[in-house]
Amino acid sequence: MDYKNTLLKKEDKLSIITINRPESLNALNAETIQEISTLLDELKADNSCRVIIITGSGEKSFVAGADIKEFSDFGQEKAEELARNSQNILFNKIENMSKPVIAAVNGFALGGGLELAMACHIRYASENAKLGLPEVTLGLIPGYGGTQRLPKLIGKGLANELIFSAKMIPAQRAKEIGLVNEVYPIEELLTKTKELATLIARNSPMAISKAIDAVNLSDTDKGFEAEIKYFGQLFEMDDKKEGVSAFMEKRKPNF
Structure with missing residues (x-):
């Protein structure tokens, strides 16, 4: 498969998937979702890979959200199909991967970007990260598992607050409420994430x-x-x- 929107780098027992759409702040479109899904299938079958890291290109954005222009004219049937297929193809696949998947959240993680991070087993964030689910500002709700995973991570009350208000929270607040595990300066984020991944990779x-x-x-x-x-x-x-x-x-x- 020709990967246009993602990069893959392997380091010993670690594999790093980088979402590479800087012109759109790494927004998720259908093509990118499929590319990540295919890479995960390849890495699941690769016995040399023990831990997977997902991050975004650049320092501004992990994933700024879904690519809204791609579904702006959908009706109910197509919208339900989009949510169901995307969850099955990618978000549920990450959560149920037999190998740990760590999100290195570098910058904005909004909408589908935060949902992608929440599907991962562990989340590290950069100090400049901003996290939120702004879907209600569009007259929508999170459709990639956000209403289900966020309450499990931070509790129902805080999840309701973030979803209903659509506000963005800084990385340190995200750590305080349990949405991310650790926060590091942007220049240290990937190094610290790889340190954790290496520690995990030593185990059974x-x-x-x-x-x-x-x-x-x-x-x-x-x-x-x-x-x-x-x-x-x-x-x-x-x-x-x-x-x-x-x-x-x-x-x-x-x-």
Whole structure:
């Protein structure tokens, strides 16, 4: 596939996807959504890749939102199809990836951009980042999972405040309410994100995959049973045997 709007860089066990539409502040159009989705499929099948980072090109914007001109004349049927397909193709795929996906939020993360970051398992942000869901100013609501993921991250009351007011919040406030994990100067953001990714990549990929599944079920009545099942399954797998052997032998495990 010819990638026009994204860049891929591999560093050891890490892979960095950069959304590269600086002329539109990296806004998400259908083509870009499909490119990211295809890259994720490739990286999921790549055993050398342990952790994926998603960021935006430049220092102004992670993703400034969806490309509004692309759907401005849609009716109900096409709009529902857009939301459903985009969630299935990209946003739900990220959340359910068997490999950790970290958002390095460099600048604006608005609308679909914030929804993309929220679908990731972890979020680091730059000090100049601004985050928000401005859809109600267009007479719309978030359509890429924003009304569902934001309350789980920050609570229903704060989620309602951000969605109803459409206000942007700075990175430090986003950290205070649990929307992002850490905040760094823009020049340090990717370095710090890669440091975390490298730390994660040292651990058992099978255990992390099961942990992702269990955590994703944590707000359902299936969460505890999933944890028990996955905990048991891992006892039959090579990663557990290597991890326990390394501990007993006082060495680092080789996963």
